[in-house]
Amino acid sequence: MKSSKEYDIIIIGGGFYGSMLALFLSLTFKKIAIFEQESQLMTRASYHNQARVHNGYHYPRNFITALRSHANYEKFIATFPEAIDDTFLMTYAIAKNTSKVTSAQFIKLCKQIGAPLRPLSKKVKDLFNTRLIEEIFAVDEIVFNAAKIRKKLEKELKQRKINIYLNREVTSIGAVNELLCVKLKDGKSYTAKKVFLCTYSHINSVLKSSQLPLLSFKHELTEMPLITMPKGLEKFGVTIMDGPFFSIMPFPDRKMHSLHHVRYTPHASWIDERAQTFDKSKINSKFLYMYKDAQRYIPRLSGISYKDSLFEIKTVLTQNEGNDGRPILFRKDHGLKNLYIVLGGKIDNIYDIYNELGKDLGISLKDYIFLS
Numbered sequence: 105m106k107s108s109k110e111y112d113i114i115i116i117g118g119g120f121y122g123s124m125l126a127l128f129l130s131l132t133f134k135k136i137a138i139f140e141q142e143s144q145l146m147t148r149a150s151y152h153n154q155a156r157v158h159n160g161y162h163y164p165r166n167f168i169t170a171l172r173s174h175a176n177y178e179k180f181i182a183t184f185p186e187a188i189d190d191t192f193l194m195t196y197a198i199a200k201n202t203s204k205v206t207s208a209q210f211i212k213l214c215k216q217i218g219a220p221l222r223p224l225s226k227k228v229k230d231l232f233n234t235r236l237i238e239e240i241f242a243v244d245e246i247v248f249n250a251a252k253i254r255k256k257l258e259k260e261l262k263q264r265k266i267n268i269y270l271n272r273e274v275t276s277i278g279a280v281n282e283l284l285c286v287k288l289k290d291g292k293s294y295t296a297k298k299v300f301l302c303t304y305s306h307i308n309s310v311l312k313s314s315q316l317p318l319l320s321f322k323h324e325l326t327e328m329p330l331i332t333m334p335k336g337l338e339k340f341g342v343t344i345m346d347g348p349f350f351s352i353m354p355f356p357d358r359k360m361h362s363l364h365h366v367r368y369t370p371h372a373s374w375i376d377e378r379a380q381t382f383d384k385s386k387i388n389s390k391f392l393y394m395y396k397d398a399q400r401y402i403p404r405l406s407g408i409s410y411k412d413s414l415f416e417i418k419t420v421l422t423q424n425e426g427n428d429g430r431p432i433l434f435r436k437d438h439g440l441k442n443l444y445i446v447l448g449g450k451i452d453n454i455y456d457i458y459n460e461l462g463k464d465l466g467i468s469l470k471d472y473i474f475l476s
């Protein structure tokens with residue numbers, strides 16, 4: 105053991121979750137450190153995603169997830185107003201064939217959760233192939249700019265004097281007397297009263313090397329092409345529901361759109377203890393399959409052009425494989441006293457974790473507001 109330093113809280117993983125938890129915990133604890141293996145915060149799943157601020161529409165088969173998304177939507181906008189892009193027309197279309205939801209069911213869900221649906225102009229409706237699409241709606245759903253969120257989080261973390269250790273891979277967690285001990289690949293170790301494991305697809309990797317009980321996750325190696333839209337559709341977003349279809353939404357940080365296809369975005373999936381690493385240069389893009397399918401629904405999409413792809417491992421709880429739910433995973437005293445495990449299925453789940461953790465530690469969400 106080369107060196108040892110004691111913290112109140114150590115957070116492993118500097119994604120959106122680790123960073124946001126550090127800010128929340130700084131309301132009560134003084135000495136907080138984040139250990140992140142990459143050279144910057146928020147470079148993994150928190151950057152490589154579709155940037156959708158969910159307002160509930162996406163989850164017609166999971167009422168609780170739809171309701172919680174809608175409840176958290178305005179909170180997210182209030183927390184990150186400078187990172188929001190609402191300058192485009194967002195549409196949801198219901199497919200006629202093989203959809204798991206009808207438009208009547210979709211309308212009912214939106215009414216139940218209070219998410220507005222608006223009719224579209226003929227010009228927009230005419231973009232869609234009516235042989236394949238049952239109904240189309242304009243909705244209130246927006247995207248976030250992950251790079252702007254990172255910038256804001258870095259500033260807030262600095263102001264609150266939270267120590268950020270970059271390029272530091274944690275290898276294991278153990279107990280030393282009343283404290284928890286976090287060991288790093290470089291041989292150093294640090295102790296803390298409480299440790300939060302927020303490594304998303306790598307939660308089980310750290311648990312396994314610590315000889316702690318593993319959790320049940322499904323991992324997917326995903327690809328989302330970044331594209332430029334045809335002339336006239338630069339301010340357009342679409343999600344086709346609910347089955348093996350696709351969605352296209354602006355990706356503000358790259359000034360392009362991202363394309364997610366339920367059938368082709370996952371290159372591989374496995375239910376396993378470890379998230380495997382991948383070499384992006386060795387993966388053959390599935391953009392062409394996505395492109396050909398998308399044109400069937402919206403012929404004008406023949407004019408999109410491919411620029412690049414985002415690759416990432418997506419991790420969901422195996423319990424939600426069939427029902428599309430995206431709840432939080434929040435475990436306290438997991439294998440060791442004061443070891444917390446946190447996995448958020450999507451960005452806005454952070455407010456649900458604040459509620460859970462707030463109850464546990466006596467921190468009220470009312471106290472929590474960004475200053476700048």
Ligand SMILES: Cc1cc2nc3c(=O)[nH]c(=O)nc-3n(C[C@H](O)[C@H](O)[C@H](O)COP(=O)(O)OP(=O)(O)OC[C@H]3O[C@@H](n4cnc5c(N)ncnc54)[C@H](O)[C@@H]3O)c2cc1C
Binds near residue numbers: 118
């Ligand atoms: C293809 C795809 C599309 C998605 N679309 C959306 C969407 O539109 N809207 C939405 O809300 N959500 C979406 N999500 C989900 C969302 O991205 C995740 O819920 C969220 O980013 C998880 O945040 P995190 O901080 O837990 O994970 P991450 O951002 O991955 O952070 C975990 C961090 O831990 C670090 N780490 C890992 N192991 C170690 C270690 N041993 N030591 C130190 N550091 C370590 C990693 O480098 C990483 O920075 C999508 C996800 C994917 C993959």
